Amino acid sequence: MIEHVAKALRTAGLESSDLIVGNDFTKSNEWTGKSSSGRRSLHDIRSVPNPYEQAISIIGRTPSDFDDCSLIPCFDFGDGQGVRLLSWQQAMEAQQRYREAQQRYRELVPGIKLAGPTSSAPIIETVMSIVDESGGQYHVLLIIAD
Numbered sequence: 001m002i003e004h005v006a007k008a009l010r011t012a013g014l015e016s017s018d019l020i021v022g023n024d025f026t027k028s029n030e031w032t033g034k035s036s037s038g039r040r041s042l043h044d045i046r047s048v049p050n051p052y053e054q055a056i057s058i059i060g061r062t063p064s065d066f067d068d069c070s071l072i073p074c075f076d077f078g079d080g081q082g083v084r085l086l087s088w089q090q091a092m093e094a095q096q097r098y099r100e101a102q103q104r105y106r107e108l109v110p111g112i113k114l115a116g117p118t119s120s121a122p123i124i125e126t127v128m129s130i131v132d133e134s135g136g137q138y139h140v141l142l143i144i145a146d
Contacts, residue, residue, distance in 0.1 A: 016137075021059075055142075
């Protein structure tokens with residue numbers, strides 16, 4: 001399936017892009033988790049892997065054919081603290097980058113206080129600035145949210 005998406009992107013003219021990940025830390029992750037994740041927050045790290053870790057893992061298994069710089073900025077948003085850079089992995093093999101992103105996520109979750117309201121606007125605005133600074137290069141924003 002991923003190969004079909006990659007082929008379609010190439011056919012459409014995409015030659016390269018950079019990936020940016022945004023994790024949603026809004027209070028709605030608790031409410032959604034009560035009905036879908038064993039009555040626990042979607043960020044509950046006692047259940048391994050939680051839905052956010054699963055999403056990061058799935059993306060980690062996809063080919064990085066379009067990734068130019070091998071750096072993946074990971075941001076959090078929605079916890080009342082604005083948009084914060086969680087980690088900016090060094091250039092390394094794709095699978096290792098995602099394992100590092102998962103590890104950093106697990107380190108930070110215990111200190112995060114979920115808040116609201118849910119709005120993707122802050123992460124989108126942050127990414128728009130990154131794209132502007134890059135001279136308009138293509139970027140893919142993966143927002144992981146409930």
